[in-house]
Amino acid sequence: MAPDEKKVYILDTNILLHEPLAIYSFDEHDVLIPMTVLEELDNIKDRRSDISRDARAAIRALDEVFKNTSPEEITAGVPLPSTDLEGNRGHISIFADHEIKGELAHVPGSEADNKIINAALHLQKEKAPTKVVLVTKDINMRLKAKGAGLRHVEDYRTDQLVDDIRYLAKGYQEVEGRLWDKVGKVESETQGRDTVQTIAAGVLENLYTNEYILDDSHEFAGRVLSHGDKEVKLLDLGFDRLMAQHAWGISPKNIYQGLALHALMDPSLDLVMLTGPAGSGKTLLAMAAALELVIERGLYDKVIVTRNTPEIAESIGFLPGTEEEKMLPWLAAITDTLEVLHGSDAHPSGSLQYIMDKANIQFKSVNFMRGRSIQNAIVLIDESQNLTASQLKTILTRCGEGTKMICSGNLAQIDSNYLSPVTSGLTYIVERFKDFPGSANVYLDGVVRSRLASFAEENL
Template sequence: MKKTFVLDTSVLLEDPNALYQFQDNEIIIPIVVLEELDGKKRLENQLGRNARQVSRELDKLRERGDLQTGVTLEGGGCIKVEINHKHLTAVKEYFPQVTNDNRILAVAFNLMEERKNQEDAEKVILVSKDILVRVKAHALGIIAQDYMAGRMVPKREYYQGYITLEVPSSLINDIYSHGKINLPEEYFELYDFYPHEFIILKDQEGGSQSAVTYYEYDTMALRLMPFPTQDVWGIHPRNLQQKMAIELLLNEDIPLVTLTGKAGTGKTLLALAAGLYKTEDLNVYKKLLVAKPIVPMGKDIGYLPGDKDQKLKPWIQPIYDNLEYIFGDYKGGAGDILVGLRKIAIEPLTFIRGRSIPQQFIIIDEAQNLTKHEIKTIISRVGEGSKVVLIGDPEQIDNPYLDSCNNGLTYVVEKLKEYPEAGHVTFTKGERSRLAQLAADVL
């Protein structure tokens, strides 16, 4: 049975293609949504770009028919801009304040009331990314849903980059004897294995034997993991996930590595150490480029004085902190370190559009604050011979329009896990301090 979906502004600001995601159902866009889009279109960020794209899409649809009466979409559905039902009489009884959210609620409520006595009437559903709008809709008896098309997978199904298999002890003995084994076919029927995934083998009979292996996607075999025995620029991996990450970071055949995990798990530190090793010691890459999105936690501190480097310093201080840790007893500050190592560049992401970045080791910190479009823009800038490392914690997002399931970092991890160009590790154990680990787990 067909349905009528009333779209909130937040849906279109997240995904301009939402206009075409409701198959053969009717889509209602309240006129107040167009007013809100008009107020966002001048913003010089992703919200502004999305508002402008929605405007262009609606203009194309307008050329095909009258949006007031409805324009048929290619999928069989219909889209309509609703200029009626804007009276707030019924809604004012519960929400007396005249706000844009309440005007959108009024459209959905009045449509629902108008059709409730009709036979085979289309069900009215309000779609919004705003939790409180959905709660208010529920209070009015309106069916309300989150917009899920932009989400990848539920949190519990995140790709970790490694799995644990219980196998006969004979298989573990074989891999230590030969360094490589072919898994029996039965395991491929039970599990999906991805390129560069780590497979932890444990004795199914409860013995203490175990082995950490690496899945070779081209031969469909498991190779015993030869973990690094020496430090990388003075940094030694402290746990299994850090060892896995070092393997991916140092592998020049993997141009994209994603590292996710809670604060204090060592993601940025390991990436910087690997980048310094590859650029300064081995000269594999011409430059180590470190960047992060300029998204504040809490209230923005406003305009900052000085040139570009001075303005950026508060945002990139965590990078400096990690560099100072790597350099240990070096008496100078991080700025002196950068002067001495001319192959390191720390830049904002603001001006990356239009660039081509070949032969560089690129680290993007706090990537969970980037949208899918921004992540695509960054990766598409990567030139021949470069490696890009995306780092972040999907549970610590400062961008008000993103969450743990629809941010750009989660999107990349899930979309590229099947491709040999990408590798991923999820960190779980904090190494900053016991207090930091406690805060990450409990608070």
């Protein structure tokens, strides 16, 4: 490649923690790892936290590349495996950024971020006209690097599937007017209690499997069973039937909750993703459906509830009790929901404990889900907007036969320093699974918690 086409990507520590195999994601361009990054990985790998596993995985990946090389080769650059059909490949090297001191250092201070920025500024000058790019998920570091004079600073976007959260799939398509006014020939077929409508392709655009279809007239509500070049098969659900659903005494308050409850109660769907603002009913519907499916219908044996714990509490060891007791503070939303579902009972506290035992509700930390194989259970991942794509992959791959996964989250309430709505693991799986026959996604539009919550969501 010509020097003006070749790029050198300098990776920050958080990139390797976010994706331990990120070194293979830069095609034919070169990758450079500052020595400071290796020191940070070394300090993290022995922590008793989930992130330490990613640090060790990144170190093993680097060791695999450099294990049979000399110090001179490591400094000059070792070829990476080819990433395209033409055999083009970049190189990876380690840069001793500790040598950049005194007058060579553009950004004063001994902080790790400053050392990495100084290395990038030094290489920008040394390797011109080759483009040197610092890749970091730390927003403040990107600002500091640009302010110090680094021309090219980027976020890691290899696992980013949408550029704007407004374009994220909602799980349903709303048709203006009456659907049947837009349709010519319709073939209706009865399959047991269900009616399947077959219409010509082209009437509805950009369809994907299990997407719900609504029209303004409230005459038609359905779900896409299949779509092809010639025809589209729709499962006719009907507005009234959706709004008349019940799960553990809960009925939908709007049509979006009706769609969500339909997806939750369908045992043929292995994965249901619920997104939407705070107070839209995500957790309440998920728990009501879980209790109905486990206790009343007996389709599953237990309910496993999990969520990501804040970084300061990743080990959850400082709290007393068993794992379930340790997780209770982080899963208060679930216990609050159970109280709402049984608030009208004569003895709510007794009912709550009885239901938790009857449904075999287990509270687990995401950090301890690795290595498990979950069979015949409903797994509810609450606050999943705070999980990375790799963390969600870890949980999804734990699911065995007869397991239903429910991921709920509000992309406007991300607590992680390194995640944004477009890089959240929830966004990633919504896009990845949107055309998977065994999954459905519903954006719950509208706050039903209270008029105070609704006003706060819209105006704050």
